[in-house]
Amino acid sequence: MIKLLLLSFVFLASLYANKVIYLNYEEVPQRVVQGEIFPITLKSLSTVRDFEDVHYDFSNLSGLKMLTKTPIRVKKSKYFYDTFYLQSTQSWAKLPDVNATLLASQEYNSTFITGEKLNIITLNPKKNFSNVIAKDFELLKYKTTTFDAQHNIIVFVASAIRSDLSKIHFNNVYKQGIESLSNNYNTSKITYFLVVDKKIEKLSFSYFNLDKNRFIGLAIPIIVVEDSVTTQSDLKPKDQSKERLKMSIAALVALVAFIFILWRKKYVYLIFIIIPLAYVIYLAIPEKEICIKKGTPIRLLPVDNGTIFETTDKKVLLLKEGSVQKFVKVQLKNERIGWVKNEDICSN
Numbered sequence: 001m002i003k004l005l006l007l008s009f010v011f012l013a014s015l016y017a018n019k020v021i022y023l024n025y026e027e028v029p030q031r032v033v034q035g036e037i038f039p040i041t042l043k044s045l046s047t048v049r050d051f052e053d054v055h056y057d058f059s060n061l062s063g064l065k066m067l068t069k070t071p072i073r074v075k076k077s078k079y080f081y082d083t084f085y086l087q088s089t090q091s092w093a094k095l096p097d098v099n100a101t102l103l104a105s106q107e108y109n110s111t112f113i114t115g116e117k118l119n120i121i122t123l124n125p126k127k128n129f130s131n132v133i134a135k136d137f138e139l140l141k142y143k144t145t146t147f148d149a150q151h152n153i154i155v156f157v158a159s160a161i162r163s164d165l166s167k168i169h170f171n172n173v174y175k176q177g178i179e180s181l182s183n184n185y186n187t188s189k190i191t192y193f194l195v196v197d198k199k200i201e202k203l204s205f206s207y208f209n210l211d212k213n214r215f216i217g218l219a220i221p222i223i224v225v226e227d228s229v230t231t232q233s234d235l236k237p238k239d240q241s242k243e244r245l246k247m248s249i250a251a252l253v254a255l256v257a258f259i260f261i262l263w264r265k266k267y268v269y270l271i272f273i274i275i276p277l278a279y280v281i282y283l284a285i286p287e288k289e290i291c292i293k294k295g296t297p298i299r300l301l302p303v304d305n306g307t308i309f310e311t312t313d314k315k316v317l318l319l320k321e322g323s324v325q326k327f328v329k330v331q332l333k334n335e336r337i338g339w340v341k342n343e344d345i346c347s348n
Contacts, residue, residue, distance in 0.1 A: 020111075021054065021100045022045040023043070024042070024113060025113070027040060032118050035133045035167065036162075037185055038085070039084065040085075041084075042081075043081055048108060052104060054082070054102060057101070060096060063090035063120065064096070068084050094116065095116055097112065097114050126206065128217075129215070132165065136160065136161045137216070137218075138160070139156055144224050144225060145337060147336060148336040151197060152200075154203060157191050158189070166181060166183055168190065170194060173196050176192070178192055179192065179300070179306055203222060292312055292317075292330070293344050295313075299338060299340070302324050302339040323342075
């Protein structure tokens with residue numbers, strides 16, 4: 001019996017002597033909202049002086065998705081503080097088990113720790129919840145234009161910190177979708193469109209702010225813009241009376257000049273009326289119709305991966321309303337507005 005105890009002691013002592021990494025979870029959130037992106041930090045200490053790196057293997061995680069495999073490292077004295085980002089996906093979650101190994105010229109024993117269960121909070125939002133959970137969410141730009149006789153289309157650009165913007169969704173809208181998305185565990189940016197009823201004067205919605213631990217309300221005033229060019233870099237509401245104002249000023253200049261000429265009887269100066277009158281006529285000329293090829297996709301926005309809401313089943317003549325880069329803005333027979341590529345315009 002004594003011999004067996006001695007052997008056990010020697011075995012345990014050898015294991016302890018061979019331990020080269022001391023490892024533990026340094027920072028674990030006390031509560032996590034379901035759908036939240038959050039950081040965890042591992043604290044490690046190596047008893048070996050010469051090594052290249054500490055390598056981590058994660059296993060047995062539940063209700064979570066690993067977003068980063070390469071840690072964000074901060075070194076303090078002899079300790080490594082390695083931060084990883086995860087996202088909760090279910091109402092129950094457990095941190096992963098971690099096996100840490102030294103990358104060195106010599107092979108050493110690894111260190112294993114078990115992940116603990118997390119306290120997951122499930123939200124109970126109102127109907128206007130946009131499904132956005134973020135440390136911060138900000139509307140950068142927005143714009144509303146006519147979609148058809150019954151609907152307007154809102155396009156907005158937004159950014160968020162620690163948020164999965166691919167999950168964004170609005171209730172009670174006619175149509176919606178992502179036009180572009182740059183999704184990152186830290187900072188995300190999205191261009192999104194919503195087709196809503198013309199009766200709606202303001203789009204109100206909410207998101208859950210992780211710092212404030214509450215729902216934050218936001219609103220987009222619906223100011224319909226009927227300009228000839230709509231791009232992702234031009235989404236702020238604008239005053240659409242500019243073209244009419246230009247026409248009015250040019251017509252007023254021509255009228256004042258005409259009265260002045262009649263009063264002074266200097267008819268030779270009638271030539272100066274031609275320029276403002278020509279400008280008024282130019283602005284008043286309706287756009288021409290253009291031929292669109294069969295099978296042409298009609299997009300909501302002038303971007304290559306823009307949402308296609310209709311495809312032509314034959315050659316059609318559509319009213320041209322403007323152009324930007326390699327896209328032309330057209331009005332369909334049902335009065336909807338869309339964009340087609342220059343290459344989809346008939347050559348003859």
